[in-house]
Amino acid sequence: MSVSTSPVQQDALLHARVEVAECLGQSPPHLPYRLLWDEHNTALYDRIREQPEYYLNRLEMHLLQAHASEVMAASGARTLIELGSGTGEKALPLLQHMTAPVAYLPVDVSTSALNHLTERLRHASPSTTVRAVAADFTRPWPPVLREPGRRPVLVTFLGSTLGNLLPAERHGLLELLAGSLRPGDGLLLGVPLLHDVEVMVSAYRDAAGLMEAFYLHCLRILNRDLGTDFDLDAYAHHVVWAAPSQRVEIGLCSLADQTVLVPGPPAGRRVVFPRGEVLRATIAVRFTAGQLDDELAARGFEPLRHLPDPTSRYMLLLARLRG
Numbered sequence: 323m324s325v326s327t328s329p330v331q332q333d334a335l336l337h338a339r340v341e342v343a344e345c346l347g348q349s350p351p352h353l354p355y356r357l358l359w360d361e362h363n364t365a366l367y368d369r370i371r372e373q374p375e376y377y378l379n380r381l382e383m384h385l386l387q388a389h390a391s392e393v394m395a396a397s398g399a400r401t402l403i404e405l406g407s408g409t410g411e412k413a414l415p416l417l418q419h420m421t422a423p424v425a426y427l428p429v430d431v432s433t434s435a436l437n438h439l440t441e442r443l444r445h446a447s448p449s450t451t452v453r454a455v456a457a458d459f460t461r462p463w464p465p466v467l468r469e470p471g472r473r474p475v476l477v478t479f480l481g482s483t484l485g486n487l488l489p490a491e492r493h494g495l496l497e498l499l500a501g502s503l504r505p506g507d508g509l510l511l512g513v514p515l516l517h518d519v520e521v522m523v524s525a526y527r528d529a530a531g532l533m534e535a536f537y538l539h540c541l542r543i544l545n546r547d548l549g550t551d552f553d554l555d556a557y558a559h560h561v562v563w564a565a566p567s568q569r570v571e572i573g574l575c576s577l578a579d580q581t582v583l584v585p586g587p588p589a590g591r592r593v594v595f596p597r598g599e600v601l602r603a604t605i606a607v608r609f610t611a612g613q614l615d616d617e618l619a620a621r622g623f624e625p626l627r628h629l630p631d632p633t634s635r636y637m638l639l640l641a642r643l644r645g
């Protein structure tokens with residue numbers, strides 16, 4: 323696989339500009355999640371996961387190590403597809419408990435993450451056949467994912483990424499999965515649970531300032547890849563708990579009255595950012611088990627296991643597509 327530094331290289335530039343102009347023009351203005359992940363932010367996220375404040379990653383890793391055997395036995399999976407795989411170490415405990423021969427298909431928009439992952443798996447799990455798929459997991463699946471090999475398939479969606487999708491995107495993804503998998507295939511979600519607000523919000527305010535660097539870099543991505551003219555010094559890291567939507571919202575607060583150009587064609591568009599307005603970069607939804615069960619059941623999935631951590635802050639949820 324070749325190395326590419328920009329997620330925008332996979333999109334038509336025009337399409338990305340139109341999408342960003344639309345997202346910036348909405349109320350509240352926001353950014354498309356998949357465009358935040360270039361090589362720089364992929365590497366930064368690896369460091370964010372290790373920060374003391376970012377407890378979610380540690381909880382998920384512990385749960386995977388503790389329950390991998392049970393999850394793989396219950397799913398009976400012969401093929402693993404991982405959506406938003408990142409650099410892939412969460413797959414390792416699962417792969418270790420699969421019956422050989424094992425096929426693993428990591429799916430990510432970040433080709434630097436996929437390159438890193440392929441290299442890691444070559445050493446850490448040499449008997450695994452890795453077929454990296456550079457694709458947008460919100461779009462219809464390419465043939466390689468629809469016919470990935472031996473069944474049943476287990477799709478994993480870890481790293482709290484389900485919570486980064488807007489409700490319509492989340493429901494769309496669950497429908498896409500229900501339409502792309504076969505009865506008996508499994509789905510393993512890693513999801514943060516609703517708990518103490520202070521604790522939930524603190525995960526996005528690390529003392530080292532890496533979260534802030536991650537989100538400011540999003541503006542650099544847009545300037546570099548789309549030709550926008552964001553002034554990076556004129557925005558500040560902003561984190562808030564949005565109670566009605568049960569989510570942390572992470573964004574950038576405009577420090578001055580300013581406008582930003584999103585180039586055309588046909589015509590460029592200037593977006594106004596008054597002082598104090600927040601450009602929302604990511605949402606981080608917190609779930610309850612009951613809510614997820616309902617959303618999955620409505621798309622034909624039967625929950626098989628709820629595996630929360632002892633503090634009930636995080637949960638692995640294993641489900642199976644019904645016949």
Ligand SMILES: C[S@@+](CC[C@H](N)C(=O)[O-])C[C@H]1O[C@@H](n2cnc3c(N)ncnc32)[C@H](O)[C@@H]1O
Nearest residue numbers: 356359406407408430431432457458459480481
């Ligand atoms: C929060 S990180 C989680 C990474 C990894 N699963 C983990 O647990 O550490 C989200 C990952 O999803 C990828 N991603 C974001 N939007 C995507 C999309 N629409 N399609 C495919 N991958 C996407 C990012 O590149 C990133 O690697």
